[in-house]
Amino acid sequence: MQDTILQGIAKSLNSHAAELNFLHKLNDQEGEMLARLIAALEVHGAAERYHETHWEDD
Known part of the structure; x- marks a missing residue:
């Protein structure tokens, strides 16, 4: 693998x-x-963490 x-x-x-x-x-x-697989996991995982950093006003 290349550096x-x-x-x-x-x-x-x-x-x-x-x-x-x-x-x-x-x-x-x-x-x-x-x-590529790690990048795909990052994209998939980002959606699951979205609620931890964003919220909606009631």
Whole structure:
């Protein structure tokens, strides 16, 4: 996996790339797939957290 992909994954997970060095075992295609899946989880999870930061006036 390329370092840029690993850095992107680390940023998405609020982690340090050094903590994710075990992901270097993945090839580029697997790393990109992992990054896409993490991004999809972030988008899905954001909708669930929306009510925690927004409210409607009654």
